[in-house]
Amino acid sequence: MTKVTHLPADDTTCGWYHLSRSRQPRAAHSGNTSARWVVVGAGFTGLAAARELALKFPSEEIVLIEAQEVGFGPSGRNAGFAIDLPHDIGADDYIGDIDTAKIALKLNLAGQSFLRDLVQEHGIDCQMKACGKYQAAIEDRGIAVLDAYRRGLDKLDQAYQMIEGSELPEHIGTHFYRKALFTPGTVLIQPSALVKGLADNLPGNVTLYERTPITSIDYGDKIVLSHSNGRITADKLVLATNAFGMSFGFLKGRMLPVFTYASITRQLTEDEQARLGGKPFWGVIPADTFGTTVRRTPDNRLLIRNSFSFNPDGRANSKYLERFVERHRASYASRFPMLPNVGFEYTWGGSLALSRNHMGHFGQLAPNVYGALCCNGLGVTRGTITGKLLADWLAGERNELIDFLLAAPGPNSNPPEPFLSLGVNLNLRWGQYRAGKES
Template sequence: MTKVTALPADDQQCAWYHLSRQRQAKTGHSGTSSARWAVIGAGYTGLAAARRLAEHFPHDEVILIEAQEVGYGTAGRNAGFAIDLPHDIGAEDYIGDIEIAKTTLKLNLLGQSLLQTQVKTHGIDCHMRSSGKYQGAVETRGIAVLEAYQRGLDKLGQDYQVISEQDLPHHIGTSFYKKALFTPGTILLQPSALVKGLADSLPSNVTLYENTAITEVEYGDKVVLKHEHGQIIVDKLILANNAFGQRFGFSQIQRTMLPVFLYASMTRPLTENEQAQLGGKDFWGVIPSDPFGSTVRRTHDHRILIRNSFSFNPNGQPKPHCLKRFIQRHQQSFMNRFPMLPAVDFEYTWSGSLALSQNHKGFFGQLAPNVFGALCCNGLGITRGTVTGTLLADWLAGERSELTDFLLATSGPNKVPPEPFLSIGVNATLWWGQMKAGLES
């Protein structure tokens, strides 16, 4: 028997969740149920895996288990960038090995295509637009990063546009940035609305249980998933719950994923007068040249999102004191960029976790007899989670492709040091990175 020692418990003020369509959560599980398949985690990976399994095995029930409510947890808390391009922050030109980069691009493009098809087929209202993204720089060091990335994009043969300091206000209103690279392939969307829509359009042979946290697992010829109100007995289990997956008893993924939390705030809607003062396009997204800098978005309903600041939360749960502290940093970042909007306040502030690995690799494949996983998206959950969940289900149905073989051959996330050395090291890295980001934050 394996006891699951950490469960998700996200904070309550995620703007994406509250501003998206309200839905009735599916009833939590109770009693004893049996099925051929179970998937733990109803984020992008789990939703994609459950959908594809149900399509491959239309006569089998697929049970999808979510510890919280769909759209409330991690999948609904990101900045809403479905990115196409590879971005290897460990490589000098942010592209690295060209063959790996080409395959990564194919994975990301397939993830985008799968999502676009579902949104169109099921009429999911998630404000999805193929609007591209800006990568902005403020300081000399940030501009050097953009120049290196240009060289990498040239090597990969991908389109981009260099936006000068004087032209940037015509694009995003603010004159804060000194230079930006615009890449056209990114899709922007409302993440919680997307996840809710994907959950409510699952095939009829998928049974979704929300607010059902698995607390014990028994492995054997059958897998027994126990929770507060009952148990679910299945032939095969897929773990699609990112960093929480390492709590399920498998040595190859224990101490490999870092639950790092990012913090975001979103304003009230801008008035028509404030929109005119801001100028620029009415819908855009900016990512920072420095990984520790600020992500900024203007949303479909004319709000501004600021996302920055990190904390390492080993138990996978948010830290309320960080939420209170980082809102001040968000306010300063907002005023640095938008001095023309002095009366605009934040309406929501929240946190959301990333599953990061030290070597920027995820896990894909078999963990034990009857147990499989697609885990650790390294901050690219929208596209990477969707494509890995889909391809894992294809593989379990006997279908293989070049992309499946690439994922199966990946070494997976490497081990990290034990505590207390891990927390000391990660916290020092986060502190130094945020200090070094300077005006990019």
């Protein structure tokens, strides 16, 4: 019997969640249930896996379990970038091995296409906009990153546009940045709205249980998942829990639950929109990894996302919200001095599952236990496509993308505590300090 010691506990102030369509959560599980397929985690990965299993096995019930409410957890808390391009921060040109980069591009595009088709098919209102993204810089280090990435995109034969600082206000309103690299393939979304819409349009043979945190598991001939009000017995278990996979007994000491934080403003008035100028919606990611992500949403709000914390138990900690909202205000003020009286309506944190070698796990974890874990910050596209492809593989399919994922080495081991926390926290603080004006 494996006791699940760490359960999700996100803060209650996620703007994406509260600003998206309200829905009636599905009932929590109670009693005893048996199913051939059980998927744990109803984020992007778990929703894709459950959907695809249901289509591959139409005569079988797929049980999908979510510890919190759909759209409330990490999948509903990211910055809303469904990114197409590979971005290997360990490579000099951010592309690295060209064959690997081409496969990564195919994976990301497949995830985008899968989501786009579902949004269109089911009429999901999630502010989906195929408007590309800007990667912008203010410091010399950031300018060097843009130049390196441009060379990598040339090698990969991908489209881009370099935009000088004097031209950027026509695009994003602010005069803050010196240069930006625009790539047209990124799709922007309202992440919580998308996750809610995907959950409410699952195939009929998927049974979703929300507010059902699993507290223990028996990995026997049958897999028995227990919680406070019952048990669920599975022939085959799919884990789509990212870093919480460690709490289920797998990849222990191989993932890093790192939180990042965001604030979103109230809606801009018409006068404020005119003062801001630029395009009606856009997204900016920083050239420096530890810099600030910024968005203007289709409903005329401005989002600021920066700052990191290492939370080894994967649970939110309110002290970081109180600390980092001041940094958000400073980042906002430096970029939007023309809008001094626009306050934040929500501030929240959301977890990333990272690994030291930037690799995830795909495939078998134990007899009759499978997982797609550790998205390394690409939960929207990579989480979606790995969930779908895992289900395809379990249905007996093989293709280039599945073979690539199965052959990957997976996350490597972390140092033991207390050296792990000391090293991660020092790295996060140093990275945010080095980001300088881009923070």
